[in-house]
Amino acid sequence: MITILTKQNSIANHFLAELRDVRIQQDRMRFRRNLERLGEVMAYEISKTLEYFSADVETPLGVANTHLLHQQPVIATIMRAGLPFHQGLLNVFDRADSAFIAAYRHTKKSGEFEIHKKYQNTPNLDEKVVIMADPMLATGKSLVLCCKDLLSEYNIKELHIATVIASEEGLQHVQAFLPDVQIWVGAVDNELTSKSYIVPGLGDAGDLAFGNKE
Ligand SMILES: O=P(O)(O)OC[C@H]1O[C@H](OP(=O)(O)OP(=O)(O)O)[C@H](O)[C@@H]1O
Ligand SMILES: O=c1cc[nH]c(=O)[nH]1
Ligand SMILES: [Mg+2]
Structure with missing residues (x-):
């Protein structure tokens, strides 16, 4: 299943327009904050699809039922580029654990690139969303390599991929190799x-957020 946020009118379109805008994106703090804001919006959308239970909350005046x-x-x-976006998701899922992977596109002399994965540190993901x-x-x-590694190491209950801009070709690649991912x-x-x-x-999200790489 693919959900495209900007298919509907919402304030998320402004955040994305500012990320794309060749002038506004030069403001590095605003660029990172817009990635974070999109992470917050996306977390809210994803939250609507998760599993809830009925609970009572004690207020100063009584008891309220909620989910x-x-x-x-x-x-x-x-x-690198995932960091501000991750912070946005974490702002909403504010008691969540986190998993970090370092991977980047290493361009060879031929011009082709391969994904170099250098680091992975994660809690136990068995039975986790x-x-x-x-x-x-x-x-x-990058996403296929990193997700496949996690899926082979853990019995993940449900895997979601959250991204800001995707190419048609990239989406097809992900769907081909990760058919059960949302x-x-x-x-x-x-x-x-x-x-x-x-x-x-x-442009280059990592460079815009954190500065040009060597
Ligand atoms: O779909 P792909 O073709 O794999 O490309 C996407 C990846 O490229 C960029 O990272 P990059 O390797 O430039 O490193 P960075 O995040 O450190 O900037 C981006 O942040 C993604 O991780
Ligand atoms: O367009 C692209 C492709 C990969 N990484 C980026 O930051 N931008
Ligand atoms: Mg990256």
Whole structure:
């Protein structure tokens, strides 16, 4: 299942428009905050699909019945660009555990790239709802590699991918290799450049958030 946030009119469109805007995105703090705000909006949308139980809350004047999350999801992310987006999800799922993975696209002399995974630190994910957050889904190789590793190591109950901009091609790649995953995306763009950047996309999310890499 794929849910595309900007198919509906909402304030999320403003956050995404600012992330894409070649001038506004130069304000690094605002860029990170907009990734965070989209993480917050997406967390709210995902929260509507999770499992709840009936509970009573004692107020100063009586007892109110409500529905509470059966289980907090675990928020996983791929560094670097995932970090502000992860923070947004964590602002909403504020008692969640987190999982961190460091992976990046290493470009070879031929111009092709491969995903280098350097680090993974995660709580036990058995029987957990896991939300894997990475703002950019270009070829989909980073997300497929990282999710496949987690799925082979743990008996994950339900896996969600949260992303801000995806390419059509990348989405197809993820669906082919991770057919049971639920995908939440801000917007879907048509094209990839020869260096696998999304067009129109927003540029390099990690560099915009944290500075140019070497
Ligand atoms: O779908 P893919 O083709 O795998 O590309 C998407 C990945 O590329 C970017 O990370 P990058 O490797 O540039 O590292 P960074 O997050 O440290 O900037 C982005 O943050 C995704 O993680
Ligand atoms: O367009 C892209 C593709 C990968 N990573 C980014 O940050 N942007
Ligand atoms: Mg990345």
